[in-house]
Amino acid sequence: MPRPISATVSVSALAHNLAAVRRHLDQTAAAASGVAPSIWAVIKANAYGHGIEQAVAGFSKAQGLAMLDLDEAVRCREAGWGGPILLLEGFFNPSDLDIVDRYHLSVTVHQREQLDMLARARLSRRVDIMLKLNSGMNRLGFSPAAYPAAHERALLLQQQGVIGSLGKMTHFACADGPQGITEQLAVFNSVTHKMAAGPISVCNSAATLRFAEVAVGSEAQAHWVRPGICLYGASPFADAEAAAFGLKPAMSLRSEIIAVQELKAGDSVGYGALFRADRPMRVGIVACGYADGYPRHAATGTPVVVAGIRTRLVGRVSMDMLIVDLDPIPAAGVGAPVSLWGEEGPSVDEVALAAGTIGYELLCALAPRVPVARDA
Numbered sequence: 463m464p465r466p467i468s469a470t471v472s473v474s475a476l477a478h479n480l481a482a483v484r485r486h487l488d489q490t491a492a493a494a495s496g497v498a499p500s501i502w503a504v505i506k507a508n509a510y511g512h513g514i515e516q517a518v519a520g521f522s523k524a525q526g527l528a529m530l531d532l533d534e535a536v537r538c539r540e541a542g543w544g545g546p547i548l549l550l551e552g553f554f555n556p557s558d559l560d561i562v563d564r565y566h567l568s569v570t571v572h573q574r575e576q577l578d579m580l581a582r583a584r585l586s587r588r589v590d591i592m593l594k595l596n597s598g599m600n601r602l603g604f605s606p607a608a609y610p611a612a613h614e615r616a617l618l619l620q621q622q623g624v625i626g627s628l629g630k631m632t633h634f635a636c637a638d639g640p641q642g643i644t645e646q647l648a649v650f651n652s653v654t655h656k657m658a659a660g661p662i663s664v665c666n667s668a669a670t671l672r673f674a675e676v677a678v679g680s681e682a683q684a685h686w687v688r689p690g691i692c693l694y695g696a697s698p699f700a701d702a703e704a705a706a707f708g709l710k711p712a713m714s715l716r717s718e719i720i721a722v723q724e725l726k727a728g729d730s731v732g733y734g735a736l737f738r739a740d741r742p743m744r745v746g747i748v749a750c751g752y753a754d755g756y757p758r759h760a761a762t763g764t765p766v767v768v769a770g771i772r773t774r775l776v777g778r779v780s781m782d783m784l785i786v787d788l789d790p791i792p793a794a795g796v797g798a799p800v801s802l803w804g805e806e807g808p809s810v811d812e813v814a815l816a817a818g819t820i821g822y823e824l825l826c827a828l829a830p831r832v833p834v835a836r837d838a
């Protein structure tokens with residue numbers, strides 16, 4: 463028997479979340495009498511830990527898929543995805559362009575070296591690019607001063623038959639917080655508004671959920687949004703739960719109680735004797751630890767669901783096990799089902815908050831040793 467831990471990825475929850483985002487975009491566009499944006503479902507980092515193949519199945523109705531790794535892009539093609547694929551960091555060296563060409567990938571172009579590589583490449587077909595502006599995040603992209611010349615150069619490469627579609631893109635640093643997108647959007651608009659029309663892409667999950675109106679396009683100018691985290695049923699916001707947007711968790715991490723200990727008042731449990739019982743109590747030992755991707759920084763009090771009832775983690779998370787308070791569930795013994803996050807709750811965002819991080823990190827960090835089962 464393998465250890466009783468497993469993650470289940472629900473393909474129907476992925477599809478449900480995509481449909482929820484689709485509906486939100488369609489309604490926003492209809493209210494503005496504009497054209498609704500297309501969706502690049504972001505599936506980087508092994509689809510935020512959910513698996514590329516599951517994502518290709520769940521997001522079959524997306525207009526495109528976006529990721530970073532060329533290997534993951536190839537896996538999408540091998541899984542049967544024939545639609546657009548955007549590489550969010552573009553390509554890294556000239557030989558990457560062979561793969562871009564062979565698998566018909568679209569690329570983000572964010573610096574001069576990439577234009578140099580494109581100019582020297584011998585490709586069998588045109589490459590569609592999104593030219594990225596650094597509108598204030600200062601991570602990737604041409605500065606506002608350099609962008610117009612880069613765009614001119616890309617137009618020239620388009621005339622020479624190297625580049626196909628030429629789009630404009632930026633990424634917001636604060637779409638999830640009080641600062642919002644106003645400043646960066648103003649920079650993006652002022653730099654790009656006089657340039658030749660082409661696809662535009664500015665919104666991640668947070669901007670898609672809160673500022674969808676900026677992604678409403680026109681007949682001449684198509685918009686594409688790039689949601690990631692919300693499609694997996696987790697929230698990009700510290701102040702709003704995913705469920706508030708009608709999203710369903712796509713990953714459920716489950717295990718079982720593998721042992722029970724009866725503590726006397728004053729007994730401690732786990733490394734460092736971090737938790738000490740103030741009265742007689744039962745605790746359950748769960749087959750899940752930080753080597754499975756459960757955060758070691760989750761503190762006493764982090765919510766855990768045992769046999770359908772919410773209880774709390776106690777003591778320090780160890781490599782292969784964690785400990786839960788069984789007082790609220792007197793009937794639970796060895797073999798009782800435990801939900802660490804997902805469908806039965808808690809949400810991955812609640813666990814992340816208790817561990818001082820975000821749901822993104824926990825989903826991406828699911829360890830390879832945890833078997834992943836696909837649910838319809």
Ligand SMILES: *Cc1c(COP(=O)(O)O)cnc(C)c1O
Nearest residue numbers: 504550633666667688689690691
């Ligand atoms: C990761 C990423 C996204 C998606 O971000 P979420 O917050 O998960 O929606 C969008 N665009 C770019 C460039 C990214 O790197």
